[in-house]
Amino acid sequence: MSQDLLTLTATEALSKLHSKEVSSVELTQAHLSRIESRKHLNTYLTVNTEGALSAAKAADAAIAKGEVATLTGLPLGIKDLFCTNGVRTTAASKFLDNFVPAYESTVTQKLWNAGAINLGKLNMDEFAMGGSGENSGYGPSRNPWDDSRVPGGSSSGSAAAVADYQCYAATGSDTGGSIRQPAAFTGLVGIKPTYGRCSRWGMVAFASSLDQAGFLTRTVEDAALLMEVISGHDPKDSTSSPQAVPAWRESLGKLSLKGLRIGLPKEYFIEGLDPKIREIIENATRQFEGEGAIIKQISLPHTQYAPAAYYIVAPAEAASNLARYDGIRYGVRVEGKNLVETYLNSRSAGFGAEVKRRIMIGNYALSSGYYDAFYTKAMQTRTLISQDFDKAFEDVDVIFAPTAPTAAYKIGTNSADPIAMYLGDAFTIPTSLAGLPGLSINAGTVEDSGVRLPVGLQIIGPRWNEQIILQVAHAWEQLAGVTQPPFVA
Amino acid sequence: MSLPHNYEMVIGLEVHAQVTTKSKLFSGSSTAFGSEPNTQANEIDLGMPGMLPVLNAGAVDAGIKLGLAIGADINMHSVFARKNYYYPDLPKGYQISQYDQPIVLGGKLSIDMEDGSSRTINITRMHLEEDAGKSIHDMGSGGTSFVDLNRAGVPLMEIVSEPEIRTPEEAGAYMKKLRTLLRFLEICDGDMEKGNLRCDANVSVRKIGSTELKTRCEIKNLNSIRHVMNAIQHEAERQVEIWEKGGTVDQETRLWDPDLSETRTLRSKEDAHDYRYFPDPDLLPVNLDAARIEAIKGTMPELPDALRDRFMSDYGLTPYDASLLTSEKSYVSFYTDMLKNGADPKLASNWMTVELFAVLNKSGKDLDESPISATHMGELVSLITSGKISGKIAKQVFAIMLENAEKGSVMAPSAIVEAQGLTQISDEGALKAICEKAVASNPDAVAKFKAGNDRIFGSFVGTVMKETKGQANPELVNKLLKEAIDAHA
Secondary structure, three states: OHHHHHOOOHHHHHHHHHOOOOOHHHHHHHHHHHHHHOHHHOOEEEEOHHHHHHHHHHHHHHHHOOOOOOOOOOEEEEEOOEOEOOEOOOOOOHHHOOOOOOOOOHHHHHHHHOOOEEEEEEOOOHHHOOOOOOOOOOOOOOEOOEOOEOOOOOOHHHHHHHHOOOOOOEEEEEOOOOOHHHHHHHOOEEEEOOOOOEOOOOEOOOOOOOOEEEEEEOOHHHHHHHHHHHEOOOOOOOOOOOOOOOOHHHHOOOOOOOOOEEEEEHHHOOOOOOHHHHHHHHHHHHHHHHOOOEEEEEOOOOHHHHHHHHHHHHHHHHHHHHHHOOOOOOOOOOOOOOHHHHHHHHHHHHOOHHHHHHHHHHHHHHOOOOHHHHHHHHHHHHHHHHHHHHHHOOOOOEEEEEOOOOOOOEOOOOOOOHHHHHHOOOOOHHHHHHOOOEEEEEEEEEEEOOEEEEEEEEEEOOOOOHHHHHHHHHHHHHHHOOOOOOOOO | OOOOOOEEEEEEEEEEEEOOOOEOOOOOOEOOOOOOOOOOOOOOOOOOOOOOOOOOHHHHHHHHHHHHHOOOEEOOEEOEEEEEOOOOOOOOOEEEEEOOOOOEEOOEEEEEOOOOOEEEEEEEEEEEEEOOOEEEOOOOOOOOOEEEOOOOOOEEEEEEEOOOEOOHHHHHHHHHHHHHHHHHOOOOOOOOOOOOEEEEEEEEEEEOOOOOOOOOEEEEEEOOHHHHHHHHHHHHHHHHHHHHOOOOOOOEEEEEEOOOOEEEEEEEHHHOOOOOOEEOOOOOOEEOOHHHHHHHHOOOOOOHHHHHHHHHHHHOOOHHHHHHHOOOHHHHHHHHHHHHHOOOHHHHHHHHHHHHHHHHHHHOOOHHHOOOOHHHHHHHHHHHHOOOOOHHHHHHHHHHHHHHHHHOOOOOHHHHHHHHOOOOEOOHHHHHHHHHHHHHOOHHHHHHHHOOOHHHHHHHHHHHHHHOOOOEOHHHHHHHHHHHHHHOO
């Protein structure tokens, strides 16, 4: 019974809720029990038990009165990067271990306004810095496909929780691949919209010019539905766009694959890409071709420079964004003999190794005498990468690429080698630098050491055209069937 | 003030002017002065996680106004950058300021010296930035410091002059003129006591005739024009002494101690921060359009320099009086109101700047608290201009007006003249008899006068004035007395 409820898609759950077949309290309780019984995956940092149940009761009352909003009664998980009023928000950093915001992020506020239920706050790489979840100040989350493996990152808890049926869907944030890569590692749909599509207000900042909110879901329809709710202009975020938000969910199934031009950038099919993954992506492409799509080999010539540019720009912004964590007004304070010592003690105690590494890289890149060689150069590279995509989209409608060069790896594989970890983002970073919308969807599975692991197909669209990547991903679900992650009782 | 050993000063001023907006530069918090500490700081000002700045358009308009007023180039594209440094009163760990792309470039300010001469000082740039909070040291026991963030985020204009100022007097005149202009434009109240206008002075010295720029020192946070002038003089003298003794001046930041009349080191060049400036990714570039600038042009008042020139040419005022009357917007409106009913402009200027200002100075009041209205001051001067009363009687009437005001009653000067019977006697026939009598009754004086003692003439005038209770038209009396003396055999 409980499994039947948990394995519903968000859309199905909403339909059962709103037709009163099932109550929000039932769904919420089912999820809370599931979370309790699956603690070893280390997905939630804070479980919002009382808050969720009381919101579920209120949702049921509203449904009884016929007051139904888009998401009324739907239990969701929230990446611990989104500030939630009265609910502890840590960004998986020990620095914010005791931080309870007195304000709500715009994205989560929109979810609550639409009636959704907050099950709790999900684990992640500290301040979203990482691609495996291993940089969490609270220990790594585990991949439900194989719990000796990482679920990807930085939205590690979000991916693991959705794939493990601990929530119907979860918010994520993507700076260089932090939604798409974990979605690939856990066989989910993960969408990062165009930069500026969602408000960043109340999202703990990592790299402001790259951070975007998005969702990890089990189906494209769920992603379309939820993205519609959280998108749109916010006067409190100057970088959020006034672009109208299309009816994405309604648009699904209305795209003809005949004549659809799909680009395959040669720079993504390189040495280092697992041949089994290459085969799965090529197979998917062939299926689209079989439906009348036109496959074009394209070139995004500056792709190879993307990781280098990214690992200048993102740490530079991060170094500045994280300067506010000084132990003076909130968070960890470890007193020293004087002010400087208090700063040093607090930040040394509060931040993990990867965060410290990026702060140092960032400050170095911005230092006088180095700024032009690093930051300016990186920003110029960013422009070139963006122009690569603009040029490519003159000839193609969408771009297909692998989401990650490998499938989920064992915990500990890359943690001693930051460069190897950074290169794991090589396929998702260019899209982020260009600010384009990208989506990862399960394209099949590979076998590794006797374990089946999902592989993500990355679908990249032109600026502001989330619709086409949702439509194409939805078409893929029709072609290949929706493959849900295994339910482990 | 000058320097010994043939040295001259090279002075450049950086003035911080608080923009009179109701809310802060990037948040909705109030900018009102004097509230309880930390009551005017919201999540944004406190640098809480995930908070974002939104630019206050009113502050941008103020910057445009100042730019137009000093004939500068308004940059249609300007950029806010982050200036990174740690201090407890800087909550985000960076100050949002404009760096390499400020909103205003160039411009000039004409300064008026005491001797009536004027000089033009070129302006390098003006940019917008947010203020930091206030650290309060030595207030608590045990070396505790306190931080008040009410000021944090308050909008400032930083106006940077070229190093063209040569004397403390010129620096004082520059500050006065800038203050006048800011107040005219109603973009800064110019209140230096409250810190709403403050100045950093860059000072170096060199031998007269040299064009070399020697090492400069920056004196921080001078909060009165007197301090600006004194600090510059003392700093320049200190530097001359060092050079003359064969030493070298070190580039450093210094503080002015008005109690000891000396500057002292705040930090040396070695301790100078590397601010690691980079464009703030949370804010879009400020892109202006011509229509906005035209609209602001339409709201610009007549500026002090233009008004001064007009007052000189239209009213024949001296440069000194014209400058004084145009040094405050309130002076201009008071003065022009005085002229509405036929008052002689020069006489009106004298009555306002000499008689009325003396009264105001004595009672420590501003013009807008004047006990006598501009209309009544104008009427009083009109009575003199039209010959209805003499200047001497006018002083009596003025005294009565002040007494009335003290009692809280108001009476028009013409009504006072009527009621007290103070109308000037200009009846030639009546005055002729009195004058002839005065001459006839004092033959000794007539003889002395004829013998060349001109000063004795005053005794005849005194007699006539005594007889007429001072109401005789003095010009007429002079003429008639001369005739009577001539007629006296």
